[in-house]
Amino acid sequence: MSNVRPVVAVVDDDPRLIESLEELLESAGYVPRSFSSAQQLLVSGLSGLDVLITDIGMPGMDGFELRDLVKKARPELPVFLITGRHEIADQDRAQGISGFFRKPFDGQALLAVVGEALRNQEMEDDHDR
Incomplete structure (x- = not known):
């Protein structure tokens, strides 16, 4: 990676989880950007993000819906889902x-x-050059 620190967006409605993920990501050399809702992230915009970590079960737009919107706008952006529930049991939605x-x-x-x-x-960026 270059000297620029990667930006990792975290979307979760649990402030304790956001705080612990911010600390974890910072300790690994990443720049965390935290949002308490999918809408808050979308208003802020997706440019400049290198990775997205989002909770699935949130009020309003859930993590699956956010993933769908992000994949349309930025198909190359890695998206990781986290949950405290069993929503992922629907494997079709996990694609x-x-x-x-x-x-x-x-x-x-x-x-x-x-x-x-x-x-x-x-590696994909280097390959595309």
Whole structure:
């Protein structure tokens, strides 16, 4: 990766989870951008983001709906879904994600897949040049 620190957006309606993910991402050298709802992220915009981590079960627009909108606007953006429920049981709805984590999840495992997604993205960018 270049000297620019990757930006990881986190969307979750649980402020405690947002705070712990911000700390985890910062400790790994990422720049976290946190949003308490899908609408808040969409108003802010998707440009400048390198990875999206979103909760599935949120009021208003859920994580699946957000994933669908993001994939239309930025199909190359890695999207990871997290949940404390069993929404992911619907495997058809899980298509088009880079990974899935059920709460409570292993922070190091999340960092590993985020890093892998960023490396894959960088290799694709290099290949496209």
